[in-house]
Amino acid sequence: EDQVTQSPEALRLQEGESSSLNCSYTVSGLRGLFWYRQDPGKGPEFLFTLYSAGEEKEKERLKATLTKKESFLHITAPKPEDSATYLCAGSQGAQKLVFGQGTRLTINP
Amino acid sequence: EAGVAQSPRYKIIEKRQSVAFWCNPISGHATLYWYQQILGQGPKLLIQFQNNGVVDDSQLPKDRFSAERLKGVDSTLKIQPAKLEDSAVYLCASSFRTVSGANVLTFGAGSRLTVL
Numbered sequence: 001e002d003q004v005t006q007s008p009e010a011l012r013l014q015e016g017e018s019s020s021l022n023c024s025y026t027v028s029g030l031r032g033l034f035w036y037r038q039d040p041g042k043g044p045e046f047l048f049t050l051y052s053a054g055e056e057k058e059k060e061r062l063k064a065t066l067t068k069k070e071s072f073l074h075i076t077a078p079k080p081e082d083s084a085t086y087l088c089a090g091s092q093g094a095q096k097l098v099f100g101q102g103t104r105l106t107i108n109p
Numbered sequence: 110e111a112g113v114a115q116s117p118r119y120k121i122i123e124k125r126q127s128v129a130f131w132c133n134p135i136s137g138h139a140t141l142y143w144y145q146q147i148l149g150q151g152p153k154l155l156i157q158f159q160n161n162g163v164v165d166d167s168q169l170p171k172d173r174f175s176a177e178r179l180k181g182v183d184s185t186l187k188i189q190p191a192k193l194e195d196s197a198v199y200l201c202a203s204s205f206r207t208v209s210g211a212n213v214l215t216f217g218a219g220s221r222l223t224v225l
Contacts, residue, residue: 004151034213043113043200043216044152087151096165097142097214099151 002027004090006100013078013107021073021103023088032091033071035064037084038102044087078107111135113217115201121223127189130220134182134203140164140212143176143186144200146219152200158184188222196224 005024013019025033032051036044048057050066057064061082063074073086085104089097114133122128134141139160144152155174157164160181169176173192178184188195198219204212 006151036216041218043202043218044214046213046215049213089151091212096154096157097152097212099153101149101151 002090002092002098004088004098004100006086006088006103008103009101010104011106013075013105015079015107015109016077018074018076018078020075021086021088021105023071023073023100024069025071025088025090025098025100026069027090027092027098029092030090033066034089034091034097035062035071035073036087036089038087039084047086049091075105078105080107080109083107113201113203113215115199115217115220117220118218119221119223121225122191123225124193125190127187128191128222129185129187130199130201130222132184132186132201132217134184134201135215138203138205138215139181140204141178141184142202142204142214143184144202144216146198146200148197155186155199191222191224193224196222198222 007022032049035047038044048064053068061076065072085102087102089099141158143155146152155169156166156176158178176186198221200219202214202216204214
């Protein structure tokens with residue numbers, strides 16, 4: 001069964017304290033690994049797509065990396081505005097996204 | 110460009126009543142999705158359309174949920190009769206395909222349903 005598992009479920013950091021979020025996946029025919037950000041009361045917002053092991057992408061304080069079984073979202077020197085739920089999803093050949101349950105990140109000032 | 114529009118934003122109904130949600134995707138996006146997101150969980154695909162046709166509805170509870178996409182643009186999702194466990198946010202998304210073949214989904218703000 002296709003599955004995406006994220007850890008931890010929730011993470012609380014101090015402003016400036018770097019950390020990483022984990023996404024483990026078993027998705028057959030993986031076409032891409034996606035990261036989305038979701039703020040309360042809003043729909044998920046696209047951050048990155050990774051296609052092959054070893055690939056990395058960066059955006060401001062975020063960097064996403066991909067291995068054959070996992071993806072990591074590294075957050076460097078986070079700010080309170082980085083607080084959100086971060087969702088990971090695997091894309092199958094039929095264009096379907098299978099989402100993990102998300103990591104709820106809180107950055108305290 | 111305009112985003113994915115959804116309405117209503119909030120709906121409260123009693124169990125066994127019916128409800129309908131509407132979605133207008135981004136212009137030119139051929140693929141449209143309805144996802145269900147229960148509080149504290151990730152979105153779960155209910156149905157995927159490619160233009161007018163259904164691509165995947167394997168997780169749609171067809172005894173109570175129905176969806177249609179008229180003329181390959183707007184879509185409606187209906188629940189009849191609603192159950193308590195249908196309380197969730199219903200997210201509509203539309204997508205374009207990247208050069209690699211993966212679809213990048215753009216989501217609407219969602220319609221929050223509370224069933225009492």
